[in-house]
Amino acid sequence: MTLPKVYVTRRIQDSGMKLLDGRVEYEVWEEDRPVERSELLRKAAAADGLLATLSDRIDDELLSLCPGLKVVSNYAVGYDNIDVRAATDRGVVVTNTPDVLTAATADIAFTLMLASARRLVEGNEFLRSGEWVTWQPNLLLGADVSGAVLGIYGMGKIGQAVARRARGFDMEILYVNRSPREEAERELGARRVAFEELLARSDFISIHCPLSDETRGLFNESTLRSMKKTAYLINTSRGPVVDQRALYRACSEGWIAGAGLDVFDIEPVPLDEPLLTLKNVTTIPHLGSATVRTRESMARLAVENLLAALEGRRPSAVVNPEVLDGR
Ligand code: DGY
Numbered sequence: 415m416t417l418p419k420v421y422v423t424r425r426i427q428d429s430g431m432k433l434l435d436g437r438v439e440y441e442v443w444e445e446d447r448p449v450e451r452s453e454l455l456r457k458a459a460a461a462d463g464l465l466a467t468l469s470d471r472i473d474d475e476l477l478s479l480c481p482g483l484k485v486v487s488n489y490a491v492g493y494d495n496i497d498v499r500a501a502t503d504r505g506v507v508v509t510n511t512p513d514v515l516t517a518a519t520a521d522i523a524f525t526l527m528l529a530s531a532r533r534l535v536e537g538n539e540f541l542r543s544g545e546w547v548t549w550q551p552n553l554l555l556g557a558d559v560s561g562a563v564l565g566i567y568g569m570g571k572i573g574q575a576v577a578r579r580a581r582g583f584d585m586e587i588l589y590v591n592r593s594p595r596e597e598a599e600r601e602l603g604a605r606r607v608a609f610e611e612l613l614a615r616s617d618f619i620s621i622h623c624p625l626s627d628e629t630r631g632l633f634n635e636s637t638l639r640s641m642k643k644t645a646y647l648i649n650t651s652r653g654p655v656v657d658q659r660a661l662y663r664a665c666s667e668g669w670i671a672g673a674g675l676d677v678f679d680i681e682p683v684p685l686d687e688p689l690l691t692l693k694n695v696t697t698i699p700h701l702g703s704a705t706v707r708t709r710e711s712m713a714r715l716a717v718e719n720l721l722a723a724l725e726g727r728r729p730s731a732v733v734n735p736e737v738l739d740g741r
Contacts, residue, residue, distance in 0.1 A: 416439075417437065417438050417439045418438045418439070418462035418463060418484075418724045419438070419439050419440070419460060419461050419462050419463070419482075420434065420438040420439070420440040420441075420461060420462065420463040420464070420465060420720065420724075421440070421441055421443075421454075421457040421458060421460075421461040421463075421464050421465070422434075422440055422441070422442040422443065422465040423443050423448070423449045423454060423464065423465065423466050423467055423469075423470050424442075424443060424448070424449070424467045424469070424489070425442050425443075425444060426465070426467075426489055426709075426712075426713040426716065426717075427709055427710045427712075427713035428713075429710040429711075429713050429714050430710075430712075430713025430714050430715075430716060430717040431713070431717070433714065433717045433718065433721065434717060434721075437721055437725075438462075438463065438720075438721070438724065441457065443457075448467075448469035448470065449470065451471075454470060454476065455475075455476055455479055458476055458479065458480045458483065459479045459480055459481075460482070461480065461482065461483060462482050462483065462484050462485075462724055463483070463484060463485045463486075463487065463720050463723065463724050464483065464485070464486045464487070465487050465489065465716055465717065465720055466486055466487070466488050466489065466495070466496070467488070467489045467490065467495075468488070468489075468490045468492060468494075468495045469495070470495060471495055472486050472495060472496040472497065472501070473496075473497045473500065474497055474500040477497070477500050477501060477504050477506060478504075480506075483504075483506050484505075484506065484507060484723055484724060485506065485507040485508075485509065485719075485720055485723035485724060485729075486501060486506060486507070486508050486509070487509045487510075487716045487717070487719045487720035487723070487729075488508065488509065488510045488511070488716070488733075489511060489712055489713065489716040490510060490511060490703075490712075491510050491511055491512045491515055491703075492510070492624060492625070492651075492652060493508060493510050493733055494624065494625040494626075494652060496508055496733075498733055498734050501734060501737075502734040502736060502737055505737055506737065507723045507729065507732060507734065507737050507738060508732070508733040508734050508737075509716070509719035509720070509723065509729045509731050509732055509733060510719075510731050510733055511711075511712045511715045511716055511719075511731065512571065512731050513571065513731075514708060514711035514712055514715055515702070515703035515708050515711075515712060516571045516572050516575050517575055517708075518702065518703050518704070518705045518708040519572045519575075519650055519702040519703055520572055520575035520576045520578075520579060521579075522650055522676055522698070522701055522702045522704075523572075523576050523620050523622070523648055523650045523676075523702075524576065524579045524580075526648045526650065526674030526675070526676060526696060526698070527559060527564075527618050527620065527646065527648050527674060528559055529674060529696050530646045530648070530672050530673065530674040530694075530696045531556050531557040531558070531559050531618070531646060532556040532557075532559075533554045533556045534696070535696050536554060536693050537554050540554065557617065557644065557646070557671065559583055559585070559618070560583045560584055560585070561583075561584050561585065562583075562585055562586075562617035562618060563585065563586045563588060563615055563616050563617045563618075564576075564577070564580045564585045564586070564587050564588070564616060564617070564618050564619075564620065565588045565589070565590070565607075565612040565613070565615070565616030565618065565619040565620070566587065566588070566589040566590070566604075566619075566620050566622060567589075567590050567609075567612065567619060567620070567621045567622065567623055567632075568590070568591060568621065568622035568623030568624075568651065569589040569590070569591035569595045569598060569604070569606075569622070570591075570622060570623075572622045572650075573589065573591070573620075573622035574595065574598050574602075576620055576622065577589070577598055577602045577604050578602060580602075581602050581603075586603075586605075587602055587603065587604040587605070588604070588605055588606075588607045588611065588612050588615060588616060589604050589605070589606055589607070589612070590606070590607065590608070590609050590612050591606060594606050609637075610640065613637055613640040613641050614640060614641075614642070615642075616641070616642070616645055617642065617644065617645050617646070618645065618646050618647075618648060619641065619645065619646070619647050619648065620648040620649075620650070621633070621647070621648065621649045621650070621651045621655055621656070622650070622651055623651055623655065624651070624652070625651065625652035625654055625655055629655050630654050630655065631654065631655070631656075631657045632655055632656075633647060633649075633655060633656040633657060633660070633661065634657040634660050635657070635660040635663070635664075638657075638660055638661065638663075638664040638669055638670060639664070639669050641664075641669070641670045642670070643668060643669065643670065643671065644670075644671050645670050645671060646670065646671050646672050646673060646674065647661070647664075647670060647672075647673045647674075648673070648674045648675075649673070649674070649675050649676065649677055650676040650677060650702045651677060652677050653675075653677040653678040653679040653680070653681065654679055656675075658678070658679050658687070658689060661673060661689065661695075662688045662689050662692070665689070665692050665694050665695050666688075666692055671694060672692075672694030672695055672696070673689075673694070673695045673696070674695075674696045674697075675689070675695065675696070675697050675698070676698050676699075676700055676701060676702050677700055677702075678697075678700075681699075681700055682699065683697070683699075715730070715731065718730065719731055719732075
């Protein structure tokens, strides 16, 4: 029996890799950097399945070269690296890893909120550089998170998990979402508002929407100028939802108090990015789902999705179910 051929674009946790043994014939890009485009095109062309990460651009060009490709399993919940329409048109199933990273991502959003408000990174640098000579009544005063107004843009699973954490901090929760989230309103006292109200009233805005044509550049000069001067913007979704040039001006010219960022327009963010010069901007390298347990769960789920699609079963997280339903 010939086994399906799979290309894995990055070595993921053993909890996932070992599930491939004996079920598929696979090759892995072993280097600790994204696979080169030419190599990806070459390997994908001969594959039945791809296990991809958000560093891989799975576009129409690539898909057009892969006559045998049945599935692209993304090791991420977000899938803006994949042209899903092109995959659907070609009958390629696309899967992702929702749910397993909800808590970890909500935790990192909250971490960035607390770190920004309480000037954690500034404090760390102040201490280590030997500037701390005495306790001072006015040393590195920050903003209160407890009791503040939290605006959540995108009340999906991660947004709701952030709201649950915010309840423990006695925060008032506002949200923007296409459809109402009645359970979150009932259980967490969250209130759905217009985007304008979210901007005008929130002390913290946390972004939890996918990147799409609708959300690209949503936080721009006009919307950032509509935020409170004392407010913080937290982004753990995708960099391009925020216009980085406008955010630099917002944080350096005092339109808002600061920002906490896990994601950037270009990743890794170039070291000459002006935002990196600002003390009121806390930055981390796309760590939203980066816990041992979460990444192991993502690895298992990504491989299970891949195997299910290759073995004719329905994967548990399908982005384009119309491909399966139309069969
Ligand atoms: C995702 O899953 O989309 C995160 O950005 C990376 O884990």
